Amino acid sequence: xxxxxxxxxxxxxxxxxxxxxxxxxxxxxxxxxxxxxxxxxxxxxxxxxxxxxxxxxxxxxxxxxxxxxxxxxxxxxxxxxxxxxxxxxxxxxxxxxxxxxxxxxxxxxxxxxxxxxxxxxxxxxxxxxxxxxxxxxxxxxxxxxxxxxxxxxxxxxxxxxxxxxxxxxxxxxxxxxxxxxxxxxxxxxxxxxxxxxxxxxxxxxxxxxxxxxxxxxxxxxxxxxxxxxxxxxxxxxxxxxxxxxxxxxxxxxxxxxxxxxxxxxxxxxxxxxxxxxxxxxxxxxxxxxxxxxxxxxxxxxxxxxxxxxxxxxxxxxxxxxxxxxxxxxxxxxxxxxxxxxxxxxxxxxxxxxxxxxxxxxxxxxxxxxxxxxxxxxxxxxxxxxxxxxxxxxxxxxx
Amino acid sequence: xxxxxxxxxxxxxxxxxxxxxxxxxxxxxxxxxxxxxxxxxxxxxxxxxxxxxxxxxxxxxxxxxxxxxxxxxxxxxxxxxxxxxxxxxxxxxxxxxxxxxxxxxxxxxxxxxxxxxxxxxxxxxxxxxxxxxxxxxxxxxx
Ligand code: B12
Numbered sequence: 379x380x381x382x383x384x385x386x387x388x389x390x391x392x393x394x395x396x397x398x399x400x401x402x403x404x405x406x407x408x409x410x411x412x413x414x415x416x417x418x419x420x421x422x423x424x425x426x427x428x429x430x431x432x433x434x435x436x437x438x439x440x441x442x443x444x445x446x447x448x449x450x451x452x453x454x455x456x457x458x459x460x461x462x463x464x465x466x467x468x469x470x471x472x473x474x475x476x477x478x479x480x481x482x483x484x485x486x487x488x489x490x491x492x493x494x495x496x497x498x499x500x501x502x503x504x505x506x507x508x509x510x511x512x513x514x515x516x517x518x519x520x521x522x523x524x525x526x527x528x529x530x531x532x533x534x535x536x537x538x539x540x541x542x543x544x545x546x547x548x549x550x551x552x553x554x555x556x557x558x559x560x561x562x563x564x565x566x567x568x569x570x571x572x573x574x575x576x577x578x579x580x581x582x583x584x585x586x587x588x589x590x591x592x593x594x595x596x597x598x599x600x601x602x603x604x605x606x607x608x609x610x611x612x613x614x615x616x617x618x619x620x621x622x623x624x625x626x627x628x629x630x631x632x633x634x635x636x637x638x639x640x641x642x643x644x645x646x647x648x649x650x651x652x653x654x655x656x657x658x659x660x661x662x663x664x665x666x667x668x669x670x671x672x673x674x675x676x677x678x679x680x681x682x683x684x685x686x687x688x689x690x691x692x693x694x695x696x697x698x699x700x701x702x703x704x705x706x707x708x709x710x711x712x713x714x715x716x717x718x719x720x721x722x723x724x725x726x727x728x729x730x731x732x733x734x735x736x737x738x739x740x741x742x743x744x745x746x747x748x749x750x751x752x753x754x755x756x757x758x759x760x761x762x763x764x765x766x767x768x769x770x771x772x773x774x775x776x
Numbered sequence: 777x778x779x780x781x782x783x784x785x786x787x788x789x790x791x792x793x794x795x796x797x798x799x800x801x802x803x804x805x806x807x808x809x810x811x812x813x814x815x816x817x818x819x820x821x822x823x824x825x826x827x828x829x830x831x832x833x834x835x836x837x838x839x840x841x842x843x844x845x846x847x848x849x850x851x852x853x854x855x856x857x858x859x860x861x862x863x864x865x866x867x868x869x870x871x872x873x874x875x876x877x878x879x880x881x882x883x884x885x886x887x888x889x890x891x892x893x894x895x896x897x898x899x900x901x902x903x904x905x906x907x908x909x910x911x912x913x914x915x916x917x918x
Contacts, residue, residue, distance in 0.1 A: 431788040431839050435815055440788065444844065450872050452840040481790065511790040513815045542793070651840060651872040719792050719813045760800035767793060 380533040382475040382499035383569045385424065386604055386638050394422045395632055395668040396639040399657040400479060402428030402453030404445060409454050410467045412654045417474045419658045421665030424639070425476040427464075427497075428453045429488060434481045434511065452651055456491045464495035477501065477535070483512035483519040489526040498532035501573075503558035505704055505713075506537035509720040516708055516722040520701040527565035534562050535606055539573035539590070541715050544612025545766060547729050547737045548577060548586035549685030549747070550715065556593045556690050557713075559603065561700040568601050571639065575608040576628045578770055579735040581677065587635035589683035593690060604638040607631060609664070613767045614647035620774035621645040625660055626667035633671035640664055648771070680736070685747050689713065692746040711744030716756075728756035731766055779909075782830035784812040784821055786837040786845035794836045794868060801898075802834070805905055818852035825859050832908060835866040842870030842893075843879050847886050854887065863908070867892030867901065 389396045399416060403409050413425045430453030432441035441455040456464060456478060468476060477499040478492045485502060492500055508519035527534065538554030555572045562570050572594055574587050587605060594603050609628035615621045625643050632640045642660040646652035652660075692712050696703040707713045711724035718725065726743030732753065740756035742749060757766045781802050785795055792814050799809045810828055812821065825833060835849060846866045853859045866888050871879065875894040883891045892901050 431790070431841055434790070435788050437788060440844070449844055450840075452872050510792065511814075513813065544793075650869070650874045717793070717796055719795065719811065760797055760804060763797055763800060767797075 380498045380531075380569050382424065382477060382533040383571075383602055383604070385475040386571075387602075389422045390604065390638040395629065395637070395665070396424050397421050397629070397661045397664045397668070398424040398477065398639060398641050399426050399661060400428050400641060400643075401426050401652075401654070401657050402430065402479075404430065404451035404453070404455060406459060406463050406467045408654075412657065413467070413471055413474060413476065415654045415658050416661065417471060419661045419665075421661045423474070423661050423665075425471070425474045427456060427467075427476060427478045429478065429480040429482075430455050433457050433488065436482070436484055436487070438487070456495070457487045461491065461494035464491070464497075468495065468497070475499065477533075481507055481511045481537075483508040483514045484522040485526045486522055489530055493530075493532075499535075500532065501535035501537055501571075503536050503538050503554075504561060504701065505554060505558060505708075506541055509715055509718050509723055510542050513720075516720075517705055520705055523561070524565055524701055527562055527567055530567060533569040533571065534567045535571040536562070536573050540575040540608055540611050542718060543575065544577070544610075544770075545729055545737065546577075546716055547739055548574075548582055549589070549682050550689065550713070550745075551575065551577075552586050552590045552593065552682065552686040553689035553693075554713070555590060556597055556686070557693055557700065557704060559594065560597055560694070561704065563598060563601050564700045569603075570598065570601055571604045571606045573606050573608060574637075575611040576624075576631055577610075577737055578731050579737070580627065580631055582680065582682065582736045583631050584635040584674070584677045585680060585682045586686075587631070587637055588677060589686050591636065592683055593686060597690070605636070606639040606641060607635075607637045608641045609643040610770055613771050614643060615771045615774040616648045617775045618645040620771065620776075621647060622663055624770065624774045625664055629664040629667040630671040633668050634674045635677075636673055640668070681751070685751070688746045712746060714743040714745055730754055730756045731769055778829070778831045779807050780828060780830045781807045781809050781832045781834055782812065782821075782825055782828055783809050783834045783836065784816045784824075784849075785814040786835060786839075786842065786849060787815060787817045788841045788845055789837040789839040790814040791838050794838055798834065798836055802905070805902070806909070807905070816849075818849045821849055822852045822856050822859065825853060825862065826856060829858075830862065832905075833862055833864040835864065836868050837866070838869040840869060840872035842866065842868060843883070846870070846883055846888070850887055863889040865890045865892065865901075865904070867897050869893070
């Protein structure tokens with residue numbers, strides 16, 4: 379087990395949820411100050427180096443130009459900073475496991491940089507860091523991710539449970555998260571976590587996280603794994619109280635459904651990159667909410683596990699290794715992400731939020747999901763799309 | 777009458793809900809839209825512009841690199857002989873610290889026809905495309 383995974387495992391054994399920010403600044407000094415603040419937070423916290431967008435798309439020249447000009451970046455350019463610089467950022471932070479969060483369809487340079495700095499944990503996936511993050515063909519992403527994973531001995535988290543951040547039905551999120559973890563394992567990674575991002579309905583989310591655990595138990599029995607929940611990844615409440623409530627609800631969801639780790643969101647989310655203080659506040663608030671919450675044995679079954687299982691099995695039944703199977707699945711539309719503009723996504727699937735707040739299919743395209751689950755058309759027109767995107771924010775701001 | 781809008785993300789920005797939304801809004805207003813999607817490098821944007829000859833180019837970015845990526849895209853467009861005059865606007869969350877009026881003004885000075893970077897963005901954009909449509913009709917008639 380890696381240092382990162384061992385930390386999460388110890389906390390879980392003691393019944394504590396690990397909370398983690400999404401935090402990244404261009405300047406090494408500020409980055410270090412941020413990590414120190416996380417270490418000092420009243421919470422069982424892991425640290426994050428969130429990478430900037432230039433590094434994500436492989437434009438290291440633009441990242442270097444920004445560093446030279448003192449232009450502000452939305453993250454830490456880990457490839458452009460020298461490994462010694464990053465080691466200095468991390469120096470003396472032994473008690474704090476740190477994960478690198480990026481969003482790159484070609485993560486090879488990032489994997490190299492984090493290993494050179496002595497780090498052992500990162501995240502992503504060939505599908506989830508291509509379709510919503512890049513123009514690269516999915517085939518290239520699968521190739522790059524295969525290469526990066528094959529030389530990697532640390533802990534790797536799937537981002538598949540967060541496709542598009544919002545408006546993706548839970549069964550597809552669960553299936554993608556499992557499939558990416560299966561891909562990682564095939565490439566030789568021995569320690570993984572499976573992500574799931576809070577969506578529009580607490581009941582449906584708890585059901586989805588249980589489905590994720592069930593499928594992880596079935597398909598990943600020979601590797602170390604845990605589940606990580608992301609606080610809502612779509613349009614966030616604008617008011618501080620609304621933002622705090624949604625973040626706290628994510629912590630409650632994580633505990634209730636038995637997840638081991640939570641990635642938090644701050645009161646700045648709807649507006650701008652958060653400050654260090656706002657990140658610490660979100661960590662402490664989530665930790666307190668988690669402390670007061672309890673695990674719940676069962677949830678109702680509305681079919682999330684059955685749908686996710688059908689998707690995973692249909693993909694893994696395709697010929698070839700998991701990477702080849704994922705490519706074939708997207709080519710045939712067996713996996714089809716709603717509202718995703720990437721050319722390698724079929725683009726026939728659509729969804730909506732029903733009257734009880736659950737995410738439901740409006741169109742399943744060619745996915746192996748019975749058409750009988752489709753109950754209504756998806757929002758069409760800019761106003762109804764915006765209303766669906768803002769629904770969670772409005773409910774929490776009210 | 778050319779009612780084509782070229783809609784595009786910027787080179788480093790992968791957000792697309794903004795693009796999906798703006799495409800619908802423009803189509804509802806009577807425009808045809810070519811949506812180039814996310815992470816569009818300046819050269820690709822300029823190539824597509826030369827091929828499509830749009831009446832308006834709309835750049836949308838929310839990742840906080842807009843003040844860097846926006847001007848780079850504009851410089852490339854203006855470097856192409858056929859694209860010296862096509863109006864280009866930009867909007868979204870341009871910096872990482874909320875709206876910055878003087879940097880928006882700097883973008884206008886650099887040649888953006890308009891900058892939509894705050895809570896009034898969509899209202900002002902609707903007005904802009906309405907008046908833009910009027911100008912175009914007037915121009916075609918004369
Ligand atoms: C969903 C989301 C994602 C999804 C995107 C999925 C997808 N394919 O689109 C995922 C999870 C993948 C993602 C990734 C990232 N994200 Co993001 N994301 C969001 C989030 C939560 C919602 C955005 C959204 O969907 N809005 C819905 C659309 C319809 O609205 P909109 O984009 O806000 O656009 C509106 C206006 O800005 C305006 N507008 C936009 N463009 C234009 C253009 C014109 C001409 C006009 C008139 C108006 C206009 O009109 C729209 C309607 O009102 C926002 C925070 C929030 N708002 O709550 C962060 C946010 C935009 N993300 C952010 C960042 C930094 C990133 C990352 C770099 C990761 C990171 N460091 O945190 C990566 C992007 C990587 C890259 N290469 O750039 C930051 C940007 C910071 C800033 N600008 O200050 C935000 C604000 C979060 C934050 N506070 O840190 N993200």
